[in-house]
Amino acid sequence: MARVKTYVRPMRGWWRRNPYFVRYMIREASSVFLAVYTVILLVGLFRLTQSEAAWDAWRAALASPGSIVFHWLALLTVGYHAYTWWKVAPKTAPDLRIAGRPLPELVITAGGLLATLGTSALVYVIVRWM
């Protein structure tokens, strides 16, 4: 077939054109807070291996207003990330079937969310109890 001259539309700003893509970008961006939170925890572990004073200094840093604001933000964004994680879980799960019929997507999403909430509550209770 003869080549014809075509026009390729630019992709600039593609994610702002559809609310679905905006939610996708928020989902991906929310993982940054998770990564930063993980680094903070790792620093804490590292400080624990150094000395009691280092550990106490790390704990004092956690109590600063900036840190508390970050942790609230991280809790919100990680909560949203966990929700979106289970929302896409039916796409990443294997071909799950019960008596030949595919498992409804809602069952996977709701099951995962309940498991997340249950585990979080359990961890909270254990930490409080200790």
Added chain:
Amino acid sequence: MAICDSCGKMVNGVPQLSCHTFLRDYHPGKVRIEPLNHFPVVRDLVIDQSDFFDKKLPSVKPYIVPKDAKPVSAKTHVQTPAQFQKYYQYSQCINCLLCYAACPQYGLKPEFTGPAALALLHRYNADSRDRGWEERAEILNSEEGVWGCTLVGYCSEVCPKQVDPAHAINQNKVNSTLDYFGVLKFLMPKGGA
């Protein structure tokens, strides 16, 4: 409706089949019609589909690659309902390309094999009569294959046939990993059915 693959358009920014789109559902609002996203525009609403039909689709060998070629005189292939269900959903694809218009990865990296072609790759890999997964592995395992997908998931939302290409692709990220560790060959259909 949703048989012939020819009428995909962007309707108010959403990839849709025109035959599924009724003005009564938009009245009294306005309707903006555009050519399908991410494809080169030839003119007006006409897009150049050759990247899909000439390159992407043939690259996944979208046909049964048997273990041994049988003569026509041989008995027909027998398949159980359970074996049939493994691929039936993915065989419903009509190549309408709505999923490509929904896939920002394809727009950003046109070398990405894309949702429909990868769903069809899975359709044939999942078929008990097929023994072609090794021939398709190079495409599947590559960055242009399943690993080019970032699970935006919009392809499955817009699919008019409920093929669920996002599920097909992401199941094969697991298969690609199993193949990397040399385990997949014990799990795939043997092609002898």
